[in-house]
Amino acid sequence: xxxxxxxxxxxxxxxxxxxxxxxxxxxxxxxxxxxxxxxxxxxxxxxxxxxxxxxxxxxxxxxxxxxxxxxxxxxxxxxxxxxxxxxxxxxxxxxxxxxxxxxxxxxxxxxxxxxxxxxxxxxxxxxxxxxxxxxxxxxxxxxxxxxxxxxxxxxxxxxxxxxxxxxxxxxxxxxxxxxxxxxxxxxxxxxxxxxxxxxxxxxxxxxxxxxxxxxxxxxxxxxxxxxxxxxxxxxxxxxxxxxxxxxxxxxxxxxxxxxxxxxxxxxxxxxxxxxxxxxxxxxxxxxxxxxxxxxxxxxxxxxxxxxxx
Numbered sequence: 001x002x003x004x005x006x007x008x009x010x011x012x013x014x015x016x017x018x019x020x021x022x023x024x025x026x027x028x029x030x031x032x033x034x035x036x037x038x039x040x041x042x043x044x045x046x047x048x049x050x051x052x053x054x055x056x057x058x059x060x061x062x063x064x065x066x067x068x069x070x071x072x073x074x075x076x077x078x079x080x081x082x083x084x085x086x087x088x089x090x091x092x093x094x095x096x097x098x099x100x101x102x103x104x105x106x107x108x109x110x111x112x113x114x115x116x117x118x119x120x121x122x123x124x125x126x127x128x129x130x131x132x133x134x135x136x137x138x139x140x141x142x143x144x145x146x147x148x149x150x151x152x153x154x155x156x157x158x159x160x161x162x163x164x165x166x167x168x169x170x171x172x173x174x175x176x177x178x179x180x181x182x183x184x185x186x187x188x189x190x191x192x193x194x195x196x197x198x199x200x201x202x203x204x205x206x207x208x209x210x211x212x213x214x215x216x217x218x219x220x221x222x223x224x225x226x227x228x229x230x231x232x233x234x235x236x237x238x239x240x241x242x243x244x245x246x247x248x249x250x251x252x253x254x255x256x257x258x259x260x261x262x263x264x265x266x267x268x269x270x271x272x273x274x275x276x277x278x279x280x281x282x283x284x285x286x287x288x289x290x291x292x293x294x295x296x297x298x299x300x301x302x303x304x305x306x307x308x309x
Contacts, residue, residue: 051087068165098126191206203255216272
C-alpha cells in the first residue's frame with residue numbers, strides 16, 4: 001500500500017475507485033461501502049482512500065476531537081483491507097475554503113478517479129456545501145461513476161463513529177465492539193513505568209496512547225494483547241494511578257496472564273473485551289495489591305467461562 005501524506009499535490013497515475021471520508025473507526029457502518037469498493041477493485045481499478053490528517057472539526061470549530069483510530073492505526077487497518085493507496089491530505093486553509101466544484105475537479109484530475117463510493121451523509125468543500133447530489137451532477141463532465149451507499153442501522157440508529165464513541169465513553173465495551181465489528185483497541189509503544197506492579201508480584205506493561213485517542217472511562221477491563229505474532233490474555237487499567245503518590249497522565253497498564261517477557265519499547269496492541277470496575281484510590285499499596293489480585297482472578301474466570309461457550 002502506498003501512503004501519500006503532507007502534500008496537497010498528491011497524484012496517482014493509474015485509474016482509481018475512490019472513497020472519501022474520515023473513516024474514524026472503520027466500523028460496521030463502512031462494511032457495505034467497502035464491499036462496493038472491493039467490487040470495483042475486482043473490475044481493475046486501483047483502490048484509493050482520501051482522508052484528512054486531522055479531524056476537520058478540530059480546525060473548523062476549535063474542538064478537541066477524540067478519535068477511535070489514530071492515523072497510524074487507520075493506515076494499518078487499510079493495509080490489511082487491501083487498499084492500494086491512502087491519501088492523507090493536510091487540512092490547510094486552502095483546502096478548508098475550497099469550493100466543492102473545485103475540490104471535485106482537483107481530486108478527479110490528480111487521482112484519476114473513475115468511480116466514487118460515498119455514504120449518504122458525505123459532505124465536502126467550503127461550508128460543507130458539496131454532497132453526493134453534487135458528485136452526481138458533475139459525474140458526466142469529469143467522467144466518473146458515483147455509488148451512494150445507504151447507512152447500516154442498529155437500534156433504529158445509523159451506525160456511525162459518533163454512536164461508537166458514545167458507547168465507549170459510557171464504558172459499554174461489548175456494545176461498542178458489536179458496532180465496530182471488531183474489538184476496540186489501543187496500539188502504542190510500551191514505556192518504562194514506576195514498576196510498582198512488579199514489586200507487588202503483578203507486573204504490568206505501560207502504554208501512553210496519543211492524546212487524540214479516545215480511551216474508555218478510567219477503570220479495569222478484561223483485555224487481550226497482541227505482541228509480535230501472538231495473543232496474550234490480560235487485565236488492564238485505564239487511568240492515572242490514583243493510589244500512587246505523584247501525578248500521572250491517563251494511560252493503559254496491562255497485566256498479562258502467565259507472561260514474563262521483557263517487551264519494553266515494543267509496539268503492542270491491547271484489545272478491550274469487557275469492563276470490570278471503575279478506577280479508585282486505595283488506602284494503601286497492600287489494599288491495591290489485594291484488589292489487583294481479585295481483578296486478575298476475575299480475568300482468569302472470564303476467559304475460562306468464554307472458552308467453554
